[in-house]
Amino acid sequence: MTESGEHDLPARLQRLIETFDIASILTEPLTRSLTKMLEVSAADLNSDEASVLIRDGEEGDLRFLCAIGQVAGQLINLRVPAGKGIAGFVLSSGQPMAVSDVGEETSFYSEVDMATGYSTQIILATPLSRNGEVIGVLEYVNRRGNPPFEPYTPAEMDRAASFAEVVASLVNAYESAKLFRDLGERMLGIGSTEDVSVVRAWLNELRNSAEHKEMMDLAILVRDLASRGDAERAVCKELLESVSRYSNDKSDSGYFPRL
């Protein structure tokens, strides 16, 4: 390794820690696949607006996991309370349904439209099921072009049900990946940005401490000696063991307080 390479290493490690996002590594490919699936299926149904809502918590609340269309960015992580609106009903009943004139009055769960500024006119909602459990809802909204929009047909409902099978598999994989992500974060004890900065500060402190540098020098010395041949390795081992025995004896006799 070159001298500049050795100097680069801590910076590179730090950059890696900073950019290391286990959430993205595990779940991002699945979110990308879901988005692609929404694009392909929405095009088949002559729509540009589609979203996946997943069950969030034990009470039957829903959360937008993935969306395409004009207000996709605003929808992500927006919540729909249990049983509310068409998506809420589809989740709790397991029944798909299509509504042809949502925007005619205000009684649709309009908080979503109010939050995004979008005008939902027609909607097709299909349950996402895995092993008999309804885990979310797949929605297609409006059509391409300008209103009034042609209502979704029974044949399109059947096609949406087939798309929902694939989407449900992806959502299931996403949920599994998320589980691993959460587990990893818990094991590392990094649940928030603040926690991450604490970990980073600790790593920096450790790297800069004199004791740590001495330990690293010692480790490098041992590695160098051990790599020179069997005889050197045997002597090195014998010496280190004898230092260790000496240290133990001294501690037991009370000469050195144990740290």
Place this chain on the structure above:
Amino acid sequence: MATISANGPSSTDGAARFLHLADDWRSATGSGVKVAIIDSGIDHQHPDLKGRIADLVEARADNKRIVFDSSLSGDSAGHGTACAGIIAKIAPDASLYSIKVLGPAGLGDGHAFLAGLEYAINEKYQIINLSLGTTKPQFFSPLHDLLDRAYQAGCIVVAAANNLPYPSFPSVFSSSLISVVKSAESDPMKFGFHFGRVIELTAPGVNVRTTWLEKGHRTLTGNSFACPHIVGVIALLLERHPEMTPFQVKSALYAIALENQKADV
């Protein structure tokens, strides 16, 4: 006189007459017939439904049990109100009973729906509208038992198929209930009966205009909306023939559907 063959009945004469049914049921209004709607509740203030809702209850979790209290919370999703509107249009004088099992938090999946069905059977409502279903295998057996109890109690359970690529319960049970799938037909009297299919009845369920929340209306598509059409028709039959058993009602629907088929040819 209709004859029954191994492949199902064929009609050579008025099939309804085979059951000694006069056509006067067509002018009935469902008066005196009690209909339960197990769903998301009903907006009883809706102008189209005012005075037609006899009682509203809702499920509540009580120490791992599900109990039913009087409900003032209306409809959380609009679906129950939509079903009530369809029934009220066909059978305007039927007494509707709302059993709300969807919406209130903490009820768990499926359990409230089963408890709602049990409540309706205990109350001996003559017709039970079940536009909901479950695909969870663990509910297969308890639902089967409940439907047998309903049949023995004389309650007619009408359930919507889920039009997904896999079956849902209870709509696939054919012996003790009436299961319905949507058709593009718009006349509620022009329902179909397909003996031998898993879901035997077809009824209007495409672009159905009906009641919705906040005194509104919606145009809806789904098997959920085919189911209340059949419920409405049964309410008319029961007003004229309150003594009919679930088996006889199913036979009558079969006979009327054959008449419809014949009229279309």
